[in-house]
Amino acid sequence: xxxxxQSQPEMSVQEAETVTLSCTYDTxxxxxxxxxxxxxxxxQMILVIRQEAYKQQNATENRFxxxxxxxxxxxxxxxxxxxxxxxxxxxxxxxxxxxxxxxxVFGKGTKLTVNP
Amino acid sequence: ETGVTQTxxxxxxxxxxKKSLKCEQHLGHNAMYWYKQxxxxxxxxxxxxxxxxxxxxxxxxxxxxxxxxxxxxxFLHLHTLQPEDSxxxxxxxxxxxxxxxxxxxxxTRLTVT
Numbered sequence: 001x002x003x004x005x006q007s008q009p010e011m012s013v014q015e016a017e018t019v020t021l022s023c024t025y026d027t028x029x030x031x032x033x034x035x036x037x038x039x040x041x042x043x044q045m046i047l048v049i050r051q052e053a054y055k056q057q058n059a060t061e062n063r064f065x066x067x068x069x070x071x072x073x074x075x076x077x078x079x080x081x082x083x084x085x086x087x088x089x090x091x092x093x094x095x096x097x098x099x100x101x102x103x104x105v106f107g108k109g110t111k112l113t114v115n116p
Numbered sequence: 117e118t119g120v121t122q123t124x125x126x127x128x129x130x131x132x133x134k135k136s137l138k139c140e141q142h143l144g145h146n147a148m149y150w151y152k153q154x155x156x157x158x159x160x161x162x163x164x165x166x167x168x169x170x171x172x173x174x175x176x177x178x179x180x181x182x183x184x185x186x187x188x189x190x191f192l193h194l195h196t197l198q199p200e201d202s203x204x205x206x207x208x209x210x211x212x213x214x215x216x217x218x219x220x221x222x223x224t225r226l227t228v229t
Contacts, residue, residue: 004158035217044118045206045220091159103172104218106159 002027004094006107013082014115020067021077021110023092029053033095034068034075035104040088048090051075079112087114119143120221122207128227131197137224139190139207145219147212148190150182153204153223165190166212197228 003026013019025034036048051059051068058066063083067076079086092107120141129135141148150162164172165184179201181193190207204225208218 037220044120044222046118047217047219050217103161103164104159108156108158 002029002094002105004092004105004107006092006110008110009108010111010113012113012115013079015082015084017082018078018080019082019112021079021090021112023075023077023107025073025075025092025094027073027094029096035093035095036064036066036077037091037093038088039091039109045091049077082114084114084116087112118219118221120207120209120219122221122224124224125222126225128229129194129197130229131199134193134195136194137192137205139221141188141209141219143209143219145209145211146187147210148184148187149208149210149218150190150192151206151208153206159206199228202226202228
């Protein structure tokens with residue numbers, strides 16, 4: 001069974017600085033998707049960024065980028081120029097691409113605090 | 117807003133009550149999901165519906181009963197719950213067999229007394 005591990009329960013960063021959130025996963029599949037979701041306090045969970053395993057190029061979305069190391073099964077999220085609105089729980093998630101199951105496997109999350 | 121709504125947003129119920137949670141998606145998706153989110157635990161998938169058919173039941177106790185009358189609506193019927201069932205219940209939707217992500221609703225904060 002696939003597992004996702006986020007080893008940092010909490011992280012903090014100064015406004016305008018850069019922070020990296022870690023995620024590792026375990027799978028025997030060769031093709032899959034990886035996601036980072038953001039859940040602000042009392043607000044809806046939204047997708048931050050998505051990575052297809054077959055793509056070697058790391059995904060980027062404005063200030064958010066990933067470091068995808070397929071062999072190491074590592075998928076870290078880098079937030080540049082951190083803003084107060086980035087404060088949230090961040091969840092790493094894995095999903096198979098085939099088999100009919102759209103099941104997402106989540107990590108336990110990392111709580112990010114942004115200090116002014 | 118993600119296009120997925122949930123009602124009620126908060127619910128307090130006793131262990132002998134019967135209540136229902138409602139989820140509606142306005143995205144034209146064909147798959148819907150129920151998740152349970154408890155403190156300090158990963159999100160737990162409870163049920164999956166593809167094209168209105170239940171395709172996954174993640175060993176959920178029978179006191180939770182899902183219903184999917186059409187591809188836009190999903191219900192979770194609750195009866196004789198336990199205090200440990202108190203959690204945030206999240207609904208999500210997606211387009212099956214695509215790279216599209218799941219879109220989540222705001223959740224229902226359930227407290228069982």
